[in-house]
Amino acid sequence: MRALIVEDEIPASEELNYLVQEHSQIEVVACLEDGLDVLKFLQEQEVDVIFLDINIPSLDGMMLAHHIGKFARKPYIVFTTAYKEHAAEAFELEAFDYILKPYDEKRIAAMLHKLETTFKRDHAGEEQGEDGQTHLTDEPPIQGAVHTASDAGTGKRINLLRNDNIIVTDTADIYYAEAQEKVTKVYTKNGEFTMPVSITDFHGRLPQETFFRCHRSYLVNLSQIREIVPWFNNTYLLRLRDLEAEVPVSRGKVKEFRQLMRI
DSSP states (O other): OEEEEEOSOHHHHHHHHHHHHHHOOOEEEEEEOOHHHHHHHHHHOOOSEEEEESSOSSSOHHHHHHHHTTSSSOOEEEEEESOGGGHHHHHHTTOSEEEESSOOHHHHHHHHHHHHHHHHHHTTTEEEOTTSOEEEOOOOOOTTOOOOTTTTOOSOEEEEEETTEEEEEEGGGEEEEEEETTEEEEEETTEEEEESSOHHHHHHTSOTTTEEEEETTEEEEGGGEEEEEEOGGGOEEEEETTOOOEEEEOGGGHHHHHHHHTO
16 A cells, blocks of 8 residues: 655654554655645555645645545545544545544554555455556456355445544444434444434435435334334334344335335
């Protein structure tokens, strides 16, 4: 992996560079201080991840991330900042992570491990050429290989927000979501998350073939249903794997739900 550090404070830049080298196999190809210099650099070279401070000259980190989000090949973005208040916006930009200063070495090490693991999974079947660019390999796929949610995940991930941290989560690990006023509560294999978006917007980010809007205030992962319980007015309550909660199916969604579940 090739990385770019964008940081206008030299001590912070040097510390992060050291931690990346100490805890990963990621190559830091440049350290830049100015947002416009970053855009010029990226016109000539590709990187796989950008460690991006928010308060930088010329073009701040958030605006820079907006520009980078339009690239055909988008690098992962890890925000590094002393300010908590930008975490929700970072989530909207689908940042890989949000690291607060001063740096915590264990937190950095865990993020780097997750980053390398995600990169390998996302780029299986590709290789890095001598020109620093990524190329598809000519190796054919293994015949007869079957991947399930239990051993390989769905290959589809979403960023979830918890306590200023962005948690990259396999969508297969989401059980259901519930609308609560202006936010959406998301219940996963690894706990609960509160997302600063409507349930309609959140649903739009999920695989539509797996997640069903079963009620105005609920959406459910169909693959996590363990029991369908008849309820009043010919509706249903859904019981999910590993959870005590019950998710309702509204009358207006019953017909579509029956078709999906073939009942």
